[in-house]
Amino acid sequence: MCGTASAPYLAIKCLQQLALNESNNFPLASKAALKDFYVDDLMSGVNSLSEALELQNQLTQMVSSAGLVLRKWASNCSELLNSIDSDMRLSNTSLNIDNDDTVKTLGILWHPASDLELPYITSPIYTDSTIVLSWIGSHASRWKTFVANRVAKIQTLSSATQWHHISGSANPADLATRGVSFSTLLTSIWLCGPKFLHETFPFQTDSSVPTLNDAVPEERYCTLQSIIVPNHLPDGNDLLHKFSSLSKLKRVIFCLRFVNNCKNSKDKTNGFLKTNELNNAMHVLIKLVQTIEFNNEINALKRNQPLSCRSKILSLNPFLDNSNILRVGGRLRHANLAYGHKHPILLPKRHILTDLIIRHYHEILLPAGTQLVQSCIQEQYWIIGARNVIRHLIRKCVKCCKVKASITNQRMSDLPSSRISPAPAFMRCGVDYAGPFQIFKTIKGRGSKSFKAYIALFVSLY
Ligand SMILES: [Zn+2]
Numbered sequence: 001m002c003g004t005a006s007a008p009y010l011a012i013k014c015l016q017q018l019a020l021n022e023s024n025n026f027p028l029a030s031k032a033a034l035k036d037f038y039v040d041d042l043m044s045g046v047n048s049l050s051e052a053l054e055l056q057n058q059l060t061q062m063v064s065s066a067g068l069v070l071r072k073w074a075s076n077c078s079e080l081l082n083s084i085d086s087d088m089r090l091s092n093t094s095l096n097i098d099n100d101d102t103v104k105t106l107g108i109l110w111h112p113a114s115d116l117e118l119p120y121i122t123s124p125i126y127t128d129s130t131i132v133l134s135w136i137g138s139h140a141s142r143w144k145t146f147v148a149n150r151v152a153k154i155q156t157l158s159s160a161t162q163w164h165h166i167s168g169s170a171n172p173a174d175l176a177t178r179g180v181s182f183s184t185l186l187t188s189i190w191l192c193g194p195k196f197l198h199e200t201f202p203f204q205t206d207s208s209v210p211t212l213n214d215a216v217p218e219e220r221y222c223t224l225q226s227i228i229v230p231n232h233l234p235d236g237n238d239l240l241h242k243f244s245s246l247s248k249l250k251r252v253i254f255c256l257r258f259v260n261n262c263k264n265s266k267d268k269t270n271g272f273l274k275t276n277e278l279n280n281a282m283h284v285l286i287k288l289v290q291t292i293e294f295n296n297e298i299n300a301l302k303r304n305q306p307l308s309c310r311s312k313i314l315s316l317n318p319f320l321d322n323s324n325i326l327r328v329g330g331r332l333r334h335a336n337l338a339y340g341h342k343h344p345i346l347l348p349k350r351h352i353l354t355d356l357i358i359r360h361y362h363e364i365l366l367p368a369g370t371q372l373v374q375s376c377i378q379e380q381y382w383i384i385g386a387r388n389v390i391r392h393l394i395r396k397c398v399k400c401c402k403v404k405a406s407i408t409n410q411r412m413s414d415l416p417s418s419r420i421s422p423a424p425a426f427m428r429c430g431v432d433y434a435g436p437f438q439i440f441k442t443i444k445g446r447g448s449k450s451f452k453a454y455i456a457l458f459v460s461l462y
Pocket of ligand 1: 362394397398399400401
């Protein structure tokens with residue numbers, strides 16, 4: 001197995017699996033094997049001789065249960081080494097902990113006496129830039145891209161708590177960036193470092209850190225956009241702009257059925273849409289639009305007050321019907337017409353609902369023009385300035401533009417010289433030939449008989 005690419009993995013995996021399997025039988029050995037094995041060398045330690053003996057015993061038994069033998073034992077404890085057979089030791093002499101004896105394990109130099117007791121020390125890092133300290137002290141996303149990338153890198157390699165401020169005069173790196181003469185360099189802090197590094201650890205860092213104002217350079221500013229929604233527009237008005245078809249819009253208002261069913265739990269409406277539901281939906285939409293566009297007139301009519309002389313619909317003598325829908329009064333009260341025809345519903349000139357109604361009538365009356373569409377609409381609705389609005393919408397109709405598109409003709413080639421050069425009649429002729437035609441000829445006393453006939457038409461070209 002040795003020498004193959006997978007050998008290190010297999011060696012480690014075998015030991016780890018063995019440690020997992022034997023974790024109940026040899027808990028100390030299992031823990032040490034999982035944590036302290038480096039490929040096939042174990043470097044571990046405990047706090048007492050008894051624990052060391054127990055660990056050595058468990059390790060030996062655990063690996064022997066898999067048919068393996070641990071050799072080359074080394075320790076800084078002579079009592080432990082004495083308990084191990086001499087041929088199993090790395091050296092027949094015990095390690096002297098008072099000397100600098102080291103053991104080389106897979107290229108790692110190990111000092112048995114001191115290398116298991118290294119305390120974890122966080123290295124302090126110093127900078128004389130308060131701006132950099134502010135950058136590192138905040139999340140990288142707070143800063144602009146260039147700074148953010150570098151701050152993120154620093155924060156992955158160090159902790160913000162490691163960073164401290166050092167005054168510019170105490171910063172040796174400052175000499176390198178500014179340049180210094182040789183004579184000054186010999187007596188400078190470049191060679192020996194700042195004074196506080198010679199004091200007892202932990203060092204007293206510069207407590208008088210300059211404070212920055214709120215604005216820190218390279219900060220990413222968020223753009224706040226505020227949208228003011230006019231108070232006079234009800235929410236339903238936005239709904240109308242989301243549909244390009246009147247029939248679809250009316251079916252969306254179909255949710256009214258849900259509202260009615262909630263109100264009348266005993267008399268719920270189910271099944272297909274009904275005509276009266278669609279009409280009610282239309283009335284809801286119309287009242288919504290009229291409330292927006294003719295609010296002053298509706299308020300005046302509700303109070304039985306005369307309309308303003310500046311009202312655009314004053315001449316139409318409008319009134320509110322039983323459903324509070326604004327209708328044209330007009331002078332046709334006694335006419336033998338339908339109620340909606342005599343008193344059509346008032347609609348504004350420029351509104352999405354007006355456009356949808358015009359488009360609806362235009363499409364069901366295709367290819368009707370402005371006049372027919374207007375007369376059909378006026379059987380129910382009175383649109384202020386209807387003619388221009390209808391004409392404008394029909395002109396913009398894509399379907400009509402396609403249908404009415406002028407047909408392009410192929411350009412004819414030049415006439416031949418025989419057609420345009422003077423010559424005697426029938427000097428040059430063209431012939432058109434047609435047939436056969438059935439000709440019936442009556443022969444006296446013998447009935448009729450059919451013949452085939454052909455036409456040859458000679459045309460003089462000039
Ligand atoms: Zn059209």
